[in-house]
Amino acid sequence: MPRALAQLAARLRREPVSPDADATDRDLLTRFLRDQDEAAFEVLVVRHARLVGSAIAKVLADPHDAEDAFQATFLILVRRARSIDWGTGFGPWLYGVAHRVAVKVRDASRTRARREKGGGSRPAPPSPIDLSWREACALLHAELDRLPDRYRLPLLLCHLEGKTRDEAAAALQVTVGTVKGRLERGRELLRTRLARRGVALSVALVAAVAAPGAHAVPPPVSVTLRAARGGASDRVLTLTREFAMSSVLSQFAQSVAGVLGVVAVASVLLAAGAGVPTHATDEKRTPPAPQPGAVKTAEEPKGTTKTDAFVVNVQVKKPDGKPAAGANVWVWADDQKLTEGRTDANGRADLTVPKFFERVTVFASAPEYGPDWSESRPVAPGKPAAGSPTELTLVENERAIEARFTDLEGRPLANLPVEVLRLAKLYPGQTWAEFRAKRAADDLALQSLPRVRGTAAGLPKQLSTDKDGRIKLTGVGKDRLVSLATAGQTHEYTLVRIVCRELEKSEELPGHEPLCGARGTVPLAPARTLTGTVRDARTGAPVPGMKVTDIGFHLTGAVTDKDGKFTLHGMKKQREYALAFGSLGVAPYFDLNESLPDTPGFEPLPIDVKVYRGVVATGRVTDDRGRPLRGHMFYHWTDDNPNVAEYGRGTRAGYRVSNWGDLDADGRYKLLVIPGPGLVGVCARPERLFPRLDAQKESAPRKVYSWPGAPLHALREVNFDPGNEKTFVHNFSLTPGAVCDLTIRGEGGKLTERLLAVGQSEAAEAQPVVGATLKLTGLSPTRARAVVFMDDAKTVGAVAAVTGGAGTPVTVTLEKLGAVSGRLRTADGSPAIGAEVRVRLLLDRAKYDNLPDEVFTTLGVSGIEPGAWKHFTGRTARTDKDGTFTLTGLLPGQEYHLIAGFNVEKMGGELLHERNGVTVKPGGTTDLGDLNPKK
Template sequence: MVKELARIRRALDHAPHEVADCELLRRYAREGDQAAFGVLIQRYSRLVMGVCRHAGLSGSDAEDVCQAVFLVLLRKARAGRWRHSIANWLYATARNLAHNARTAASRRAARESKAAVPEAVAPLDAMTGRELLDALAEELDRLPATYREPLVLAFLDGLTRDEIAARLAAPAATVKTRLERGKKRLGAALTKRGVADGFALLALAATAQVGRTSPTLIDSILAASSGHPSPAAVALAQGALVNGTVKRALALILALGAATAGFVALAVEPVAQPPAERMAKAPGTPAAPADQPKATERTLAVTVLGADGTPVQAEVFTVWLRDKPVALGRTKPDGTLRVTVPLKVKGAGGWLVARAKGHATDFTPTGMDYIKNAMTPTADVVLRLPKVRPVKGRVIDSQGAPVGGASVVASSFSAFDSDASADAHMKKWAEELFLRGVPPDGDRALWYSDGYREGSNPDGRSPHVVTTDADGRFTLNGLGAGHLIHLRVRGPGVADTDVITLNRDGFDPAPFNKTARSHKYKEFGGHWWLSGPDPVVVVEPEKVIRGTVTGPDGKPRAGVRVTFTRTGQAAAGAHDGNGAHNAAVTDANGKYEIRGAKKHKGYMVECPPDPAAGLLPRQEYAADTPGYEPVTIDLKCARGVVVAGTVRNKATGQPVVSHMYVDVLANNPFVEKYPRFMDAAGSFSDLYRTDAAGRFRVVTIPGPVLLTAAPDREERGDFKPPVPDPKYPAHFHREGGGLLFDEYRGGRGFVQGNWCRVIDAKATDTEVRADAELEPATKLGVKVIDADGKPVVGCSAAGVTHIEFDSPVEFPGTDTLSVANVGRGEERFLAVFHPTRMLLGTGSVKSDDTNAAVKLGAGGSVTGRVLDGTGKPVAGLVVQLMYARREVEVATQAMEKANGVTTAANGEFRFDRVFPGQEFGLFFARGTTLYGPMFDKRPRYSVTGHGEVRKLGDLPLGEPRNRGD
């Protein structure tokens, strides 16, 4: 599910966000359009979370309410007529559900302690921060909807007046009037309660907003809306749907979530999860295994074969994301070569690549955290070189005239295990992924750093680049037959254009493009289209963006990269990114000219900070100009305060390579004294990466800011989580297991990494010192044993770190898991498996467990047969299995390449390696059509014991529910 949710988030970044709420609901309700509901989730998750914060909820309680609100919206999408904006409805629903959640929490607390009786005091003095927010919420509820809605959008969702006008389809002047009248009414009502409206509105703006919505929150809402909610969210939603058919309604919600949203591969009927089984006890007290030095290299046994399967003597080399390619040697006559390569270079992985004369290249990823088998210390690698097939094509303008002198570069490649796999990928893209804005892809991919026209490291650029002739024609030689190739076309006076071609003789993209284009809501899809092996590329005119970059003294800055990153200027996090990221570098006079941009409604450009010179980042925006007239945007950079220091392991004193983040804290009085620098869309975190000695230099502004150190992800579990700066406790808040801080402009952000400190520099400071010491994690040893009590060496386990959604960790050469940072009173759930012995198991551990062990056994099996409405077996149906427990699902994804099987001719299917004692659901699909048991009869299953075969018997296919039409 993690991989699928990542795909959804990428897809929604390309979805249009100007469509009215009522139209999005209509598309979802009548057509089952998944992208429409996804836009609503992204549009309003911040508002709903703001209501939760306003109600005093935090952590998992707030997340449960957010999930429940959108579950109720799913249920009611088909009921009645919706207004242009649903902000009022969402606000009211969130308020009710948050109240229910808070009441339940209060009742739990009341059973544990007795409340003190307060003394009689003046109304305002008696009001705590919590009561003040309650008063605000109550008076907001009493306002007419006409006035409440713009206030909610302004203060809870952080929209500007113009954005509110667009959301409500009302004139800006009308919105201004409603805001002013709403404030007056709210102020008058609050004054009667002893609250000054200025103070109240300030509190509302400062504490109610969420600020940067957590990516994991978006993921949890997407998952809940597609049939994978938390039990608490279901209970809250049940309370809201009190119409006599609650149970059926919730089943309907979940079925529709999976059948029409298409967000995840399974919908299960949620129930309260059973308590995690306690660990089996093993004799003796296991100690956490001694920390081993992190692997910094990989030893690979490489075999290179040709397309016909015979050995090939080939050149083998690495291509790195952040460095130049490195030659490793030539294979022997039998096609073999043993090499040792760095795990990562400059903190990033890359690919192992082979090429030979008369053959095209093949590749496999290495050193990439999110790819299975790319991080192992040793591996056997087989590379199969495809036959060579050149790509020939032509570039023309919108009038059909040839474009000569254009650059055509093959910037990325996707390979397939077979032609059948390629066809399946293309079919899936046309039927499903196109509507999510996702480009076609393959079984594995390699890409080069050709994202910018200027300034990119030439060593990281693709070697496959040509220039069109006077007739606009080009030929790219040396490319692989059967590869999916991403071409980037750039030329004088034309906008940068992407083309994706499947380089296979006889391939006809028309049926796939027709399927994608035939959907009536194709505007929700991306701009990607498939091309045949010899494409004709049509390019549009470019929009030139130019200007001058100067320093605080007005002198020009040379060699500065300026990037066109956004088409709007709303608060950071808006979905207005320029995916092309057109960029240019300033000349000796500080002038830049960005070429190749497409025409948009507006243009925000930005340049990164310069810690060496002590200069802050800078952004500026300009609206579009008529036609294709150039846009002029000048950037004057301001001087900030440099924070310099080192990051070290507190126990050993050794440096820890880390990313350094700087966030401006609430009430920083210096922000408005500086030109625009906080609205970046690009990520400049690499500029704030320490060197190998752990040294860093970052630049920020005076006043309170938060400095954070975050080691690479695979090392974060080796250190304790961050703790609040003891000198500034008021800036921090605990929510669940996470630490949050008060952001400037209101809202709260998540503290990244493992260490933080508040830096409060003076206006006269130019440089301050801050050294970070990371405290090693506490480790709890957990033995792994088999059914006979014998140790099992070399397992992988999910749940062993405090990092949510962390990938399973491997424990080679030991029978003891090292479980990090189990807090006092906390129970950590583990899902454990052996990658080759077909053993698996689950359990939980507490910090005071002294003899903990998890027992592994053979996985269970599940069999069944799918029948259609006439009782005939259904062949060729995809059956998927998904667990209710996140750790088990993550472990399964690492253990298995896919969680789906296909029914045989007799309709039968079988799953092996099923985790015992863990609830799961089954989901049926064929192409774009999803099936499932009837709504209120959707079953859930589990395998009781190790090795058990659970025979489900005959299962009804159920009613079809299409993803699109």
């Protein structure tokens, strides 16, 4: 028996057989995402560790690089779980991800090494005789990485992994003939591309690449599990962010996205703002509302003027559609009630908000009814909110929520603090039964519902259970959902969702955040207490005022005392405890993530940590009139900052709990930095009032390869010198961008009844257009703002490009939409029956400042490119029995990208035709003729 097989057999004899050994990959991943079943994730990692490690070892020689790539591969798996096509091979998909991650790591390491040696741009490709085997292998890996999946994966499996064609076909779930054809086509593509770079594709070269790596042993499973809980390094998180599927996340969500998957991110956001649990009962409701006609306004912040104010018009109705006279109405933003009033006899109220906000939430409530709310976006200071009046409909309030909390033996837990976190509602006009019928009431469906903070909706911040373990919460409303969090010391801190209706047992949901009915029972397990001390990494002195919180789902927390000590209650017993430490402003310490393995029993578990002290930079951000701005500061050191190593782990926390860099009400900030060169920038709010910078384009030449998730409005090179205090003070004055009216002219001079648009606001989805004129703000003189119009029936539309230098109002004229047709053929010339044909709108990112990042799976694992709101502008059709297709609703004068084939958006699909530059004329049909497979 070969030595490697003997070692494997010995290991298998030593290890017990897992009860999950027969579970499918899909089942294991689902259990981890839904129930946080770490054992399932561990089985998944162990099952594919050799495959992933093998793919990485063929590219990377450095064991530290290999470990980072290994962790990033499985974090990408978690983030892209919903996009996996389980009808095709999961193993090959994961192998392909690992290979691409490894190539990315290798290229980044070489770029860094070249910079450190003072090298400039990439040298020209050498001739074949000058190339070493190592260079040739690197080029082969790079070109493999650029191939489409349908050619790349068979090559990886057969030539790098050594599988036969039959084995590769089984793994990819295609025929052997298909594998043969793709191998031949893939080799030809590789041969051509390598020849352009001075390399001849030979059997010897392929054999050299396929040779086992020196460091093929994957990192311990515990390391990957720790990364999945939040303990990943900055480098691993950066790799994950670059390769994983991404919509534009908020800055907070990006700090945790990919660490715990979609469910975890939603849970963290759900409890954001809840802070450290308090144990004092507070059942006070909103103070009595003013009399009808009276309006109470919050105190105006310093620096505001009357011109900052805007008006929100509110119309409140009862469940039967009649006006709700005397209803309480209020406006909420910036974590406070800005103004309040009561509706008149017609159910209307006009609320004046003293300060301009990019968006506010309008609430309404009344005795005997549940509340309603809606987001409102003001157009500009001094103007009514867009879409006025804001219509709100109260709901019936048939019952109170009287959930019961017990221990695992069914005994009531009396005097248990229960926090009210969020209130969610179904979509307009929808009942619970309709919601259940339309989509399964699972975690993802529930998290997509509109929701607000409970206190903003007038609910109490905290309740306490009675002697029978029950709480009583009134005023929620029929079919509303409340998110609660237990905060006891002896039992686990648990999130739970309660729907305000009775649920059958079969309708309840288990998991880390269970769902139950209004009188449901929630059992709680005993909790583990963690105690410890936080000390300065250099001096060993205790650090007071550090917040300590669980990175997982339970969100319990504590603050260190004057001796640096803390006690963390309510921890769910688990294999390993992942904790985050963050400064609350008492002392300038960087955030830190730490993990602690569990031990038997429930006695307090000790943990001591060391944190790294930074240096505080300060400043103020105002507009050009001296008015303070809100938002957040961006900071990152340059890649060649010599002080990074000195600060060790202090700069690498993936999960952050501190608020360094936030702009306060006076526009002031405190930013935690390290000495040496770096970049400081401003992400201001309201973000749409100021011109945006291209963060990636601005940062890279300055040797900073990180950028904020929010729009960047200002950026400055800095060099923090401990010997010069002035270098730590940086003020910014932002000049609002130009304002331009965009007038829409209908086809034939008449506007369509229901016109939609994207690009006029930050919303990713199309929004209704109110009136014939839009006011665009924050325009840049150099980059245009793209606004795409289309009616609901997809008969007319246009694309407007507006820059800050327009000077005068811009008019866009709607035109009849066009169509494109053609006949798709297979390789033998026969009609491609039932094939899919897709087009997507092409807009240039260099020209426009507001294009979203979108995922195009035909581009491969990392197929994230600037898009053009593909769900709104993209079109799809299928060919008929003659291979004929027609795509309608295309914008005239714009370029489209067309792809056609079978399952072209899925791994293992067959691409038959692809082309750019597809255009249509107003009201016309462009016939592309016969579309044959590309040779």
